[in-house]
Amino acid sequence: LITGHTGFKGSWLSLWLERLGAQVTGLSIEPPTDPSLFDVARVKTGMTDIRLDIRDPSAVLAAFDRARPSVVFHLAAQSLVRASYDSPLETFSTNVMGTAHVLEAVRRCSTVTAVVVTVLVPAPALALVKANVPPLRLSSVLLLLALVYNVPEVTTAVPDADSVPS
Numbered sequence: 100l101i102t103g104h105t106g107f108k109g110s111w112l113s114l115w116l117e118r119l120g121a122q123v124t125g126l127s128i129e130p131p132t133d134p135s136l137f138d139v140a141r142v143k144t145g146m147t148d149i150r151l152d153i154r155d156p157s158a159v160l161a162a163f164d165r166a167r168p169s170v171v172f173h174l175a176a177q178s179l180v181r182a183s184y185d186s187p188l189e190t191f192s193t194n195v196m197g198t199a200h201v202l203e204a205v206r207r208c209s210t211v212t213a214v215v216v217t218v219l220v221p222a223p224a225l226a227l228v229k230a231n232v233p234p235l236r237l238s239s240v241l242l243l244l245a246l247v248y249n250v251p252e253v254t255t256a257v258p259d260a261d262s263v264p265s
Contacts, residue, residue, distance in 0.1 A: 100168035102153060102201055103175030104146075105130040105137040108217075112172060117145045124166040126151055126159070127175060153197035156204075163204040171214045173201050 101116075103109040104125025116123050123146040130137045137143070147166065151158040153175050176194045177183065183190040198216065205211045 100124045100126065100163070100166050100170070101172045101174060102126045103173070104142070104148070105135065106174065106178075107136055109172075109174045110136040110140060110142045112174070113142050113146055114140060123147070124149065124162075124168060126153065126162050128152055153200055154192055156200040159200045159204045160207065163208045167208065167210045169210055169212050171201070171205055171211055173198060173214065173216045175201070176217075 101109050101113055101123060102125075104113045104123075105127040109125065109127065113123050113125055125142075125146055126149050128150065149162050149165075151162060153159055175197060177186075177190045202214070202216075205214055
C-alpha cells in the first residue's frame, strides 16, 4: 500500500513495485499537477487506485480494511514549500495528523509487517513551536511514533532533516 501514489515519487514507486510483481494499492487525493506523471505514465493501470484524504481517519481505516496490506509506504504529504507558507495549518494537518491516521490504521491492521514513512513537516508548519524549546529531532519523533503505534519498522528517507530550526 502506498499513500501519495498520485504524486511524483509515489507514481514512480507504484510503477516499480508493479513491475516487481507486487499487488499495489494506492491511497491519495487527485494528482497534484496537470499533466501529471500518474496520468501520463498510466500508473493506475495494474493497481488498485483509492482516492481519499488522509486527514479523514475513517476513510483511511476503511481503505486499510479493504486492502489488507503487508507493507506500507507513507508518502502522502503536502511537500511544497510555498504552499506550506501559504497554508501552514493545512500542511500541519496533512503531514502530522494525516501521518497519525495512517499509523493508526497500521496499528489496527494485523497484516502489516513493515512501514516506511517519508513525511517530514515543513518548518513553516512548525512555527507553533516556541523559540525556547530545544530543536525537535526527527529521529525522536519517529521513535515516539514507533513506540506509540507499536510499528515494527519506522524509517525516513528525508536527507539532512535531523532537526527543525528553532
